Amino acid sequence: MSEDGQGARVRIRRVDAIPVALPLKKAVVMAGERIECSRNLLVRIEADDGRVGWGEASVAPQMTGDLLPGMVCAVREWLAPLLVGQPISARGALARRVERALVGNTGAKCAVDMALADLHGQVLGVPLCDLLGGALRDDLLPMYLLGNPRIEDDIAEAQRELAAGWRFFKLKIGIKDPREEAEAAIEVRRCLGPDVALCADANTGMTFADARLFAQRAEPAGLMFIEQPLPGDDFDGMAALAKVCPVPLNGDESIGSIADLVMLHRMGAIQGANVKTIKLGGVGPAARAMTTCESLGLSINLACKVAESSIAAAAVAHLGSVAPNLDWGLNVTQHYLAEDVCDTPVPIVRGNLRRPDGAGLGVTVSEARVERFRVRD
Ligand SMILES: [Mg+2]
Incomplete structure (x- = not known):
């Protein structure tokens, strides 16, 4: 049979x-x-x-x-x-x-x-990516998250991971003075060189004035985007900021549904979206959100939440493989864990995420x- x-x-x-x-x-x-x-x-x-x-x-x-x-x-x-x-x-x-x-x-x-x-x-x-319509790409370049309290540690970590092959970096901002954070972004850019993607995520931690100041001062850092500077429900603030901000805005905490995506786009509040399975309710809804992004001309950043294991990382690897575009990269988080629940964690080799090739997610969980x-x- x-x-x-x-x-x-x-x-x-x-x-x-x-x-x-x-x-x-x-x-x-x-x-x-x-x-x-x-x-x-x-x-x-x-x-x-x-x-x-x-x-x-x-x-x-x-x-x-x-x-x-x-x-x-x-x-x-x-x-x-x-x-x-x-x-x-x-x-x-x-x-x-x-x-x-x-x-x-x-x-x-x-x-x-x-x-x-x-x-x-x-x-x-069949592997999950085939259930979702079939892979469009095999090369998946995850972002490395820099979230140290001290800039010296971010610089040292960025240097180490750059040498290990990572080509995408994300800074956590919205914690300290925006002037200080802008200077830090410029320093990290200096350390990475011009060809490596760098973005910043404020996790809703900024005021309008701080976000504008940060974006203006950090302009030499060549940030790909600033993610969620303002509170998740402040669609008007994000739309007003987008008008004066020299860096494109990415929505994360603002996006809990496809309806949010459509509304933020209609208001001119975002140029791209952070798509997470936990916000949208799974791989099916995340795939539909990515299709919506493509229709609206929005960039896509696909992400796990710190810190999900190789189960969710595998799901994101399959979703990333079928994403209509992945121009704002992807974040997985299994490598931040001291120990994974999967026998073979989803590997990142020279900054490249390898999609598991078995059936379903393709991972074996250790009970x-x-x-x-x-x-x-
Ligand atoms: Mg975020």
Whole structure:
């Protein structure tokens, strides 16, 4: 019997929501948040033929508002009952049901949608990028995040990672005085040379005046974009800033849905969008958001949240491979973790992210490690 023939009969046996705390190699500091240990939800979907699909979503108190207990509850009490006993061949309809079951809760929906996609790909014997229409590119150049409290440490780290092959860097701003941050950006640019992509992310931490001052002073740094200088709900402020800012603006915390993307574009508030599975509710919605970006002429920056493991990194690698454009790069975060939950972490070789080539996400999760990092609830 063919894989397809078998797949038609495979049903979902159980759905587990597993809260984990994954230690980072070192703390990442950004406006409004300091992360030493990443609290993530893993979703494990087991089929009646023994195959297991995995999905992941990080908590994001400052972005989606999702916290572990709420994510766990959303999966156990609302989403899992929609799936148990259903055939995985109905994934499209199941994903739609998950999307509409609850308002918000995009983190929980994301982990479920990702696990469904992983399992479906495994049952059909095809990689996720093929389920999403087929890869357009194999070369994926991730950004390296510089988030040290001291500029000297950012410079030293940038030099080290440049030598290791990284070609995209992102600075965390919105923490100190904007003049100081602009000078730091110029110094980092000097260290990187003119051919390496550099951008800055304020994580909503700036006022209008500070953002304008930073953008003007940092002009010699040749930033590709400034991400989310103003609060997520300040669409008017972003639109006004875009008119006077010499650097293109990227929306991140402002974008929780495709409707947000369309509205921000209509207002002239962004020139590109940070697309995250946790904000949009999974790989399917993220793929639709990227298609919307292409239609609107927006640049795309595809990203994991600090710090998701190789489960989410694999999803982003597959999404990045099918993105209509990826001109503002991608961020993965598995390399910030002291230990991954996957047997073979998604590798970054000479600054190039390798897409796993197995079926589904293409990663093998160590259940023993998941148990070790499990947060007892
Ligand atoms: Mg951001």
